Amino acid sequence: MARASMSRRDSSGSGSAIPHSVGGAGANVGPGGLDYQIGTLGGLGTEAEAEAQLITRERARLRELINWGQSLPKAWDVIDVAAESRIGKQVRGVGKGKGKAVSTLNTNAANTTSTPTPTLKDVTKGCKxxxxxxxxxxxxxxxxxxxxxxxxxxxxxxxxxxxxxxxxxxxxxxxxxxxxxxxxxxxxxxxxxxxxxxxxxxxxxxxxxxxxxxxxxxxxxxxxxxxxxxxxxxxxxxxxxxxxxxxxAASEPLSDLGVSLVPxxxxxxxxxxxxxxxxxxxxxxxxxxxxxxxxxxxxxxxxxxxxxxxxxxxxxxxxxxxxxxxxxxxxxxxxxxxxxxxxxxxxxxxxxxxxxxxxxxxxxxxxxxxYNSSDFLTNLLVLLLRVLNCGLSDSGLLAHLSEVTAxxxxxxxxxxxxxxxxxxxxxxxxxxxxxxxxxxxxxxxVESFNASNEMNDYEIPWALRDLIADEKVAYYFSKEITQLRDAFREWHPKTTILRDIKRKLQPIQRLPTTSTPGTANSASKL
CATH class of the missing domain: 3.40.50.1820 (Alpha/Beta hydrolase fold, catalytic domain)
Structure with missing residues (x-):
């Protein structure tokens, strides 16, 4: 999963700066003046606390977006690349502070050929x-x-x-x-x-x-x-x-005729x-x-x-x-x-x-x-599947679009x-x-479902709106949604049913032409 960098800001240092002259030498302390200035400081403190709380909430929100999908299965090659990256950072960190470690690494490198023989990974993890x-x-x-x-x-x-x-x-x-x-x-x-x-x-x-x-x-x-x-x-x-x-599986080793067997x-x-x-x-x-x-x-x-x-x-x-x-x-x-x-x-x-x-x-x-792979409806369905595979809701759009594609x-x-x-x-x-x-x-x-209940196709625009408004969907799939918006104009369905569906999906054209926040992260591997 992609990681976004965030600048750290100490919450105790946020808010408006307090002038050093307040309450100090040369300060104008007349009748009620000190009380007035103390009240002003109290207001600034409240403002600073509010800003700090806002920053804390925003950090938590971004952290949740960035860390979304950690429980999902991940490709081993993605995991291996991330592990190698961490090891590389550790080695570089050690190399900067300890010359002996660098010397050892250099000696090992000198003993290897210039073109190391690639080692094939057993992608089955030993399962044959x-x-x-x-x-x-x-x-x-x-x-x-x-x-x-x-x-x-x-x-x-x-x-x-x-x-x-x-x-x-x-x-x-x-x-x-x-x-x-x-x-x-x-x-x-x-x-x-x-x-x-x-x-x-x-x-x-x-x-x-x-x-x-x-x-x-x-x-x-x-x-x-x-x-x-x-x-x-x-x-x-x-x-x-x-x-x-x-x-x-058995938690204890198996035994037969006095011989201990590993489970x-x-x-x-x-x-x-x-x-x-x-x-x-x-x-x-x-x-x-x-x-x-x-x-x-x-x-x-x-x-x-x-x-x-x-x-x-x-x-x-x-x-x-x-x-x-x-x-x-x-x-x-x-x-x-x-x-x-x-x-x-x-x-x-x-x-x-x-x-x-x-x-x-x-x-x-x-x-x-x-179906044509460049067809708008096809690509919309594929996007909805990707959303489901990320553990997010498709807002019921797949159920609405299923019968028209039968x-x-x-x-x-x-x-x-x-x-x-x-x-x-x-x-x-x-x-x-x-x-x-x-x-x-x-x-x-498993959410409750009953196919005998008649679906209201006029819910489609609202379901589309809910999908696009979902913060996580916007963060990870804004690029794909923008591409769908641009492809909508080139979609020319031939059947009456699909033309009616197109009218209900037309609000997608109202998306702004500027990039939605999160576009850069839309290609993240979850």
């Missing part, structure tokens, strides 16, 4: 045994398949794509994994039934269980309804201690959820007249259950949140990827925007055939995200190239 678990989504019936397409994204597909991402990672960083075990789990039905079936199938395979216990890294790749199923499965594996974490280190876990149905399908799917011929879709118990996630107060949603709370509590990294052209799951649902936790990373899959019912946006290798590479990079942030994270927070 990997397990990949793949869990498919809900399979629609034959009639729905004619509309949504065949469910080709099965569990083997996910584990194979994750394996490709790992191979790409190995090639990029010059490392080699010792073993990669693929565990595709399959089984249809309601969420509870699927969790029970998949858990039983996993434990019934001794080779899988042994590799799971011996693994140092565990990836879970899943899609749609499988995102909820996978979270429940991880919760159960953690509770039953088939997955070791820093919080459930195995915690496993690193990452769950990739593609187009997850965390907050249910698109709101209008349950009432669309176009879907009446496919009414069997809603008569299915498993399909009907999906719509219960539209309300966070439903039993299935509460059970899901409870499982997710335990999973992130045990430091599992969650990656939520939504599709910009999804015809089933809205963006807010695929990203689970109601949930807030430092270990949740969100991303947006953008189909190049459907794909047509004959589209393929719901399944294209898992055809993209970079979706899986994101999870690999997030696990290996970033830490977990602070060790003591806050508990998962």
């Amino acid at each position: 045994k990997v397990v990949i678990i793949g869990i498919h989504g809900w399979f629609p019936g034959a009639v729905m398949r004619s509309m949504l397409g065949e469910p080709t994204g099965t569990s083997p597909k996910f584990v194979n794509m994750m394996e490709q991402a790992l191979e790409e990672f190995q090639s990029t960083h010059g490392i080699k994994f010792d073993k990669v075990t693929k565990i595709p789990l399959e089984g249809e039905g309601t969420i509870e039934r699927r969790v029970e079936r998949l858990y039983t199938n996993l434990l019934s395979n001794k080779a899988w269980v042994d590799d799971l216990h011996n693994a140092e890294v565990i990836f879970v790749a899943t899609h749609s309804q499988g995102s909820v199923v996978s979270t429940h499965l991880l919760d159960r594996l953690i509770r039953d201690r088939h997955i070791r974490t820093a919080k459930n 195995l280190p915690p496993q690193r876990v990452c769950c990739l959820c593609l187009c997850g149905i965390h907050l249910g399908p698109l709101r209008y799917l349950s009432s669309s007249s176009l879907l009446q011929p496919y009414i069997q879709y809603f008569e299915s118990t498993a399909a009907r259950e999906l719509f219960e996630f539209q309300n966070t107060e439903s039993d299935v949603s509460k059970a899901y949140v409870k499982a997710l709370q335990n999973v992130v509590h045990h430091e599992t990294k969650m990656v939520y990827v939504a599709s910009l052209n999804d015809q089933v799951v809205p963006i807010y649902s695929g990203l689970f925007t109601s949930a807030s936790h430092p270990l949740i990373l969100r991303a947006l899959y953008i189909d190049g055939d459907a 794909g047509s019912l004959n589209g393929i946006g719901h399944s294209t995200a898992y055809e993209e290798l970079s979706s899986f590479s994101l999870a690999v990079n997030y696990l290996f190239l970033a830490n977990i942030g602070t060790e003591d994270h806050p508990e998962l927070m």
Whole structure:
């Protein structure tokens, strides 16, 4: 994170200067004069105290802005550069005061070649045994398949794509994994039934269980309804201690036949959820007249259950949140990827925007055939994701913009995200190239949400205003917001819905042309 320098000012020295002549030799002390001057001094003192308090508050405000995001995961290379910078400063400080230390450093430098051999870092931190678990989504019936397409994204597909991402990672960083075990789990039905079936199938395979216990890294790749199923499965594996974490690992050395054994280190876990149905399908799917011929879709118990996630107060949603709370509590990294052209799951649902936790990373899959990367709306959505990833509020804009970006019912946006290798590479990079942030994270927070409540699109200008007025958003993203303002004029939407959205977003043009404070810090790495 960027650091801004602030000049320090002693609060005791702030305020107006007091003339030395007051109360001293030569001072005009007439009747009431001394009392008058003492009263004036009292006023100056009050003013100085007020100014000191103002400076203290401003310092605290700036300190909070500068230090925001310390609990979030950070890239290891950013941490390493910061550590090297601190060491360099310490060495320079020692060198200035102690000649002997400088001499030692110079001697070491003389013994090295002019072109030192670069040492390759082990970006895996010694984790070379990997397990990949793949869990498919809900399979629609034959009639729905004619509309949504065949469910080709099965569990083997996910584990194979994750394996490709790992191979790409190995090639990029010059490392080699010792073993990669693929565990595709399959089984249809309601969420509870699927969790029970998949858990039983996993434990019934001794080779899988042994590799799971011996693994140092565990990836879970899943899609749609499988995102909820996978979270429940991880919760159960953690509770039953088939997955070791820093919080459930044995604190005391294990012993067997009198031999003391060092407990195995915690496993690193990452769950990739593609187009997850965390907050249910698109709101209008349950009432669309176009879907009446496919009414069997809603008569299915498993399909009907999906719509219960539209309300966070439903039993299935509460059970899901409870499982997710335990999973992130045990430091599992969650990656939520939504599709910009999804015809089933809205963006807010695929990203689970109601949930807030430092270990949740969100991303947006953008189909190049459907959207232009320079499009104003696309860039606005990406900015809102970055805001969420920083632990800040999007002011509800994503929920308002999700339905207008939904794909047509004959589209393929719901399944294209898992055809993209970079979706899986994101999870690999997030696990290996970033830490977990602070060790003591806050508990998962989930705001109440009900998709059946009609949204008032006239709230969009106010939500936009709240977003821009947020002090932290302005500090870190003022440059991006200014770029959006400038790009707004070049946005020419073709559909009636998007033209209406453009009118509601038009207040962004009222931003001043001058730079907003914080522009220089908008590229900070959190």
